[in-house]
Amino acid sequence: MSNPIKLPFREGFCQLNKPEKSSKSARCTQSGIMFGISSINSVTKYYFLRINPGDSTNTGAKRNFLQYLLSSPFRKICYGAQEMYTYLIDMFNFPARQVCLTWLLLDPLVGCWLLDPDQPIHTFSEAIDRLGAKPAVIKKKDNFSQSCQLLGVLSLVVEKLYHNLSSQKLWKLFVDMEMRLVPLLAVMELRGISVDKAKLEKMNVLLKGQIDLLEAAAHKVAGKPFHLNSTVQLRTILYEELKLDQKHSIHIKETISLKAKSTSEPVLRQLKAVHPLPGIILEYRHLHKLRSTYTEGMMQHIQRNYIFTTWEQTAAATGRLTSSNPNLQAVPKHEVSLKSHVTAGPTTLHPDLLLRSPYVPRPGYTFLAADFQHIEFRLFAHLAQDPTLLQVFQQPEDIFITLAQLWYTNTRKLVQVQTRQETGQGLNLQVCNRVWPVGSQLDGLGMLGETLEPEDREKTKRIVYSVMYGAGAGKLAEFLQVDNAVASRIINSFMVKFPTIRSFFNLVVAKCRRDGKLHTIGGRQRLFPNIKSSNGGLRAQAERQAINFVIQGSAADLCKSAMLRVEQRLGSYPDLEAHLLLQIHDELVYEVQDSQLQQIKALVKEVMEDTTALLGESQELSIPLPVIITSGKNWADVS
DNA sequence: CTAGCGTCA
DNA sequence: TCTCTGACGCTAG
DSSP states (O other): OOSOEEOOBSSSSOGGGOOSSOOGGGOOSSOEEEEEEEOTTOOEEEEEEEOOTTOGGGGTHHHHHHHHHHHSSSOEEOTTHHHHHHHHHHHHTOOHHHHHHHOOOBOHHHHHHHHOTTSOOOSHHHHHHHHTOOOOOOOOSOHHHHHHHHHHHHHHHHHHHHHHHHHTTOHHIIIIIIHHHHHHHHHHHHHOEEEOHHHHHHHHHHHHHHHHHHHHHHHHHHTSOOOTTOHHHHHIIIIIISOHHHHTTOOOOBOTTTOOBOOOHHHHHHHTTTOHHHHHHHHHHHHHHHIIIIIHHHHTTEETTEEOOEEESSSOTTSOOEEESSOGGGSOOSOBOOOOSSSOOOGGGSOOBOTTTTEEOOTTEEEEEEEETTHHHHHHHHHHTOHHHHHHTTSOOOHHHHHHHHHHHHHSOSTHHHHHHHTTOHHHHHHHHHHSOTTSTTOOOOOOOSSOOHHHHHHHHHHHHHHHTTOOHHHHHHHHTOOHHHHHHHHHHHHHHOTHHHHHHHHHHHHHHHHSEEEOTTOOEEEOGGGGOSSHHHHHHHHHHHHHHHHHHHHHHHHHHHHHHHHHHHHTOTTOOEEEEEEOSSEEEEEEEGGGHHHHHHHHHHHHHOHHHHHOTTOOOSSOOOEEEEEESSGGGGO
């Protein structure tokens, strides 16, 4: 650990001594980079490089110096590096590609999170406590001298971090994955995604219109105006004025906190049959949520036709990235229907809304999305070595459609098979029939309609993941809208068909009880203190989290690795222009130059499907991980 | 079932 | 008036 260059930034309130909560009074007015350079004989010299916004000298010597410093091979350390990077790249316009590939350093904020991802730290002093770095007595003379002293502590913190991470075999993951991700996330944040404001506004108006109609309808059937968002008022109307529960002798569950009669979704769905109001409320809540978050709410975040999200590296215990302010990972994917049962009107006035369609590429660019096909299910097959799934997953077929088809053909054996064979998709079905013969215990669900709709696939997918991660019959019944006996049968048929679900569960839980922690394919760890709890509920939860972590965390490793490797490969083709805009867990969305679309498609697919390279040469998956590439002129087109 | 974030009372 | 919390609903698997 020789020659560390330490880089906090912002004079006075650098990350090392910034207060717990960013309050207005603590906001710094001057900014720059504070750094210390240690020589061989351990003498450290400290400097402060002032960076004034709008200063023309920012483009000259200061820029060159920072570029030299940050891309130098010396070991550099910085607490909160992503924040520093966004600041610097924004200020100096450093070239994104080069930053991503060469600006590497060590950040104890991320390091501490790798040690215990359930307890991320938020301040430098927490890092000191967590790592047991000697509590330093900071003498308050002036900002500069205080910062110098903190830089000394930073060295100690990284020293401790190194020993902790190495002894837990996390160093490689830290340096080769998480630290390489930092500059990429900074670049993604700064690029932003462009938005068709007019389109978003139009959708907002359409939603508003529909919401107003629903509100009027609700007031009418309630007999008086009231605030539709108020559960208190709604409760009074439903149970004291309309007395829906008494009149129809329906028992209403009580809320846990206030032990008042619930107005929750399942309750309203139950009441829909006896009165129009609950149905209207449900529809209202749905549209109101969409408007306040995804149209009206999203417009608050637009800056000169762009939306800039924040990518959080240390927010999820499984190793996933998260997005916030706004959360672009939760923009609705499926079309929203404005057709209503209560508000009649010509359908032309109620078009379906695609809330992802206002997000568009810059002029001259096209969106390119790359999706890992059912990554967690495939990883389960690999990790559990399930013989049936290992066989099925040799082919890049859509297993959720296959399963949906299987259930369908089992309930109504004829028709569809023929047409699918004619369209050349019969092969999949034959494969699945060989593996899960018609008439097996997967049948009799009777919940799919005449033809296979996209919703059927979505439903099947949710069943698979629910059961895989240990859902009880009650929960499954609730979301499938079937009774408990049917849900039980579904779960049971899965367990019979894939006995490795249980054996893998037992294996993972046993390992977790032995070690107190588990590891993903990429070596990421998570601690499970409750795995030995005497409280059965807590223990069961820890067991489900354990299973989920191994799979979801491994998927996160692969996706992060894919982001980095695509970036590296693009680096060897300087003419190719592709900018990563979004990561939605298993999906990467790029903005690529129109004329280079085909070339980049091929490049991305090749890199992402090379799982051996993604995992490092020593590891290999038992199954391929097919990647689906789509492209288009708005985000809805590639979803 | 797991993992998140944003809205609202 | 402000901040925090729980329930809900959107996403991803």
